[in-house]
Amino acid sequence: MANEMTTANGQPFDRASLESLMRRRMFYTPAFDIYGGVSGLYDYGPPGCALTNNIVDIWRKHFVLKENMLEVDCTMLTPYEVLKTSGHVDKFADWMCKDPKSGEIFRADHLVEEVLEARLKGDKEARGQKVEEGVEDPKKKKKKLKAITAVKLEDAVVQEYEEVLAKIDNYNGDELGELIKKYNIKNPATGNDLLPPVAFNLMFQTSIGPSSNLPGYLRPETAQGQFLNFAKLLDFNQQSMPFASASIGKSFRNEISPRAGLLRVREFLMAEIEHFVDPEGGKKHPHFDEVKDVELELLNREVQLAGKTHVETTKISKAVETGLVDNETLGYFLARIQLFLLKIGVDKTKIRFRQHMANEMAHYATDCWDAELFTSYGWIECVGCADRSAYDLTVHMKKTGAPLMVREPRKEPLTIEEFQVDINKKKFGPKFGKDGKKVEAELLALTQDMREKLSLDLKNEGKITVEVPGVGDGKVEVPQEILTIEKRTRVENVREYTPNVIEPSFGIGRIVYALCEHNYWTRAEDEARGVLSFPPTVAPTKVLIVPLSSHTDFKPFVRRLNNKLQDIGISSRVDDSGASIGKRYARNDELGTPLGITIDFQSVKDDTFTLRDRDTTRQVRAPLDDICNAILNLVNGTEQWADVAKRLPAFEGQEVE
Known part of the structure; x- marks a missing residue:
């Protein structure tokens, strides 16, 4: 497993040399350069475009063609209501902290990580130990942190720092604020104290139409368009399940402090897959046997929470069997992701799969693994693979009433005994007036256990009390004359269910940059002669x-x-x-x-x-x-x-x- 950054032929890696080559040969260039540029925005030149297009072409063949996926191209402009429903308006945020004197903004987790890593590096230097060459901070950061890099730390402090760094992605805003206080972390450039971390939504807001009365956003991911088209895609697929859709396109995130070149940008190319699967039967995948012996380097959440970062080489079949990876379909895509990365020329010794910890898990995910690639910036997430359960289809269906579900004939009729709710509409409307819809929605949403309990209350007391947020004091009495709850038997010939979704999401720009680092070297006879050893399939x-x-x-x-x-x-x-x-x-x-x-x-x-x-x-x-x-x-x-x-x-x- 990689623990220091070297070139393709084992030489010490020189990031400045590679980045100079990439800019000089116009793989990429800062956007609006002659106007001074804008942080986090880049243009790709001819070789960068060709390399990216070749990678995307292989991605299409490896995933879309191989799996018979349904490719869609959805709009980048997204109405406010869609992203409010999906949870992005409320939850798609990072923690930032501000220097109130200089006005400088920092992403809190990155600042803690940067400062603690610099102190550990300084400790190594003070002890006379070799410092890994390729994992230093970018030149800008290095200058700022110079004053704190030559201090010897107590052994217990070193261990504590390493444990914090191992689970840095798991801290929430309050916890990051405590770390900043505990370790006396200040603005590295000025030494000023920082304000406590606050949440910053990463989406770019805009208005749609000349009157600006329809608020919207530039999409932060391509996924939502695929979910909203689910019913049409299912129909196109002749109502056959499981199936997958795919989309390749630009997404936008208003990064707090974009650094690290192509690795953290505000506009980027994504390639995303939404694999819709029946939640019954353990989310099996019909082609899992084809990848069952693929070995992955897995860093699970328990190891990270223990403050460690060691990985375990595991066959994907074993990882699924033991429950480390939640299900076959998730495991299948993890293996296929690795095979794709190897096909385009990523160094196998510089790939690992890291499981998300609870606090860093996206609001829609039940399990998530990142394919991380080792670079001179450390381990960088390049592909996320999440089990989004039925979250997205469920919230959009609830909001719009659209039937984002599967209806399929049952092989055998199913007899079901259940408590059913009947409402006397003639009496219900006059009693509750404008609040009727809210009350009705809560009654129909009652679980079977609650319906059973309330049926007894209705029988014994002649009324029930239900909680209805936003109506009166939040509690509503419903009398027996307008409501019936009783147990009945029904025969179901058609099964309805909301599919679960497994989502592999690829950051193409990050993969492009990591690929360049993994394939860069210089000739032994002349270190000025840089070489990029791309496989012929992806070479520009x-x-x-x-x-x-x-x-x-x-x-x-x-x-x-x-x-x-x-x-x-x-x-x-x-x-x-x-x-x-x-x-x-x-x-x-x-x-x-x-x-x-x-x-x-x-x-x-x-x-x-x-x-x-x-x-x-x-x-x-x-x-x-x-x-x-x-x-x-x-x-x-x-x-x-x-x-x-x-x-x-x-x-x-x-x-x-």
Whole structure:
């Protein structure tokens, strides 16, 4: 398991070097840069767009096509009522604290984490221990915290800090405030005291329409559109359960203090799945056997609450069997998430699945695991996989009356004995007037146990008392002449139920950045030569075409190669600049281009070309059809470079600086 950040070839990781490369080669750039930029907003350049699109394409094939999911594209503008009903207006918040003198705002949990980690790092330095190279704070933070990084701590304090950090995600606002007091945490830049943490809703608010009378938000997730379309999707799926919908699109969160580049931004691309499943029968998955032997690194909530962070390597079948992972469908998607991350080139030693603790669990979740990727910023959540139970469909159905449920014929009729509530509408309306709907709703919502008890009260006392919030003093008497509660038998031929939902949610931007860190390294002979070893399947450009010089004899071959690669769906670039072959390859190694074709005078003579592998810099030489066939196999993942090198003749050639 990863415990320090190194490059793909085992060198100490240099984040500044990678981020310089990514900006210089325009993987991404600060948005509105010439106006000074806006924190947490970035634009993607050509290689960043291509890398993202390739990852999304693989995601579609891995999930949407494999699982026959129903893809939808829902609007980003969302009316207030929808997000009020879903709970986001009231509960979608982080804790922030303010320096009242400078006005600076901090996200409370991140500040506690930042300061305690800096103190632990300073303790290591004071003890003369090696400090992990890749996990330092960003330069900005490092400057601010410089004054507190060289202090030796008591052993008990070190242990206490480590325990707090292990469960940092589980603290609520009051608890974070207590930690800030207890550990004397102040504004790192000014030393000023901070106000107690307060909740800050992360949604961007807006108004819809010219009169601004319809309040709304930019969506914080793509999920709600999928839930609201459930009935239509079920109908499209011919009323067949289980099934999954999927959506890829932008979401927005008004981050309190966005830092860490692409890892914490205010506008980001999400890919989300809503798998609708029958809650009866343990939420089984029909294809669980296909992944049952996949091993995951699991960090469960009990370990975190004990102040530890050690993981256990566990087969997903065992994790489900023991109840560590709640059900088969949740376990199935955890395994499939790992397989997807490995397919796009994420380092297997830098993946773990962390279970949410009670306080950090989203308001809709009954169990949740995050796929976290290890980066120079530490462990970063890149995929969340939650069991949302029936929460969303239930609250939207209750609010709107829309039938967001499944109706299916029973194989055998079901005889049910239950207490039923009958209301005499002619007398009920005049008695309760405008409060009638509220009273009726409470009566119909009574549980079977409560109905049984009240039926006795009705029989013995001739009336019942029910609690109805918002009516009088909250208690309402209902007399026997307008209400009947009695036990009856009914036969049910159709079963109605509200599906539960398992939701894998992918932060594509975070995955893109973590992938870059996991695949970045520099050549041993020249540390200035950075390389991004993306798998050919996700690399922004697959092939670099390099004519040896600008000689006119090479131009027809360049055109022919380009056309041939385009015909087989392979992206390529031509570099016919005056730089040496070595320099041209080096600058495309930075872009992650896995393959290169050189056109030289031998090509003119016998129509053969050299094919170069980015990582080994080794080359083979063969006719065009053989070269293109090898490229296609490499890009499709059906061959590795070692396979190509075995069957095509090696070329010891010219890569001259």
